[in-house]
Amino acid sequence: MLSPCRICQSENTETFSFGNTLLLRCNDCGIIFNNNFPDKITVENYYKYNYSIDKTKDINNPYILEEKRVKLLPEQYGLISKIISFKNHPARLLDIGCGFGFFIDEARRFGFDSYGVEPSVMALNYCHSIGLNVFDNIDKISTKFDIITLFHSLEHFIDPKETIDKIKNILTHDGFLFIRVPAFDCYWSKILKSKWVWFQPENHYFHYSLKSLQYLLALSNLKIIEINYQ
16 A cells, blocks of 8 residues: 655555655645655654764864855845845844754844754754854744745655644745755656656655645745746
8 A cells, every 4th residue: 555645645656666765746736756765763863963974074173164164155145135135234144954054144234133953963052152042943943034045855754744844834824934955846857767867765755846845834824935947
């Protein structure tokens, strides 16, 4: 028996092969998700202790970290410019899945009151060491934010509906949520299949298309203002 949809609970799901990986598709809401899901504790421990190991091996080398930060600057300036076009500072900003905090550090330089959420212990400790306000869990946040960003983070959550609901609860009534996810229905995924750089089923549990992301946001009564493809 196939698993029901993890978003809309529909029984109308089917399996299909994407390269050598077996995935499930909901024929009602359009979401595509992994055939096998780890339990919540396993996922939490993975992101807390293991996910950033390859990224944190150079954490004690400030020159390498600075090189990584500088390489990201053009992209981050573009993201900050987009945010400012919707909500200029002074404003309170929260980046969920902030990693080493490069983005919220730059946003702070632009005048935003910046915060982050990062489960990785090593990355979290680094953020604290450079004076960034970062939580290890969204459940510890009680204040509201004018801007919340999910940049390549949503696909890592095993319960995206719950995540979006939590985000809505800490978003101001006139606030903005910015989401970036790999577009599973893009040209390159269709051509490259499992060799597509953004196909990472080991830690991407959901694979979003425009249709499925629209459906997910509609469940939480969030209005989509703008959609962009890169």
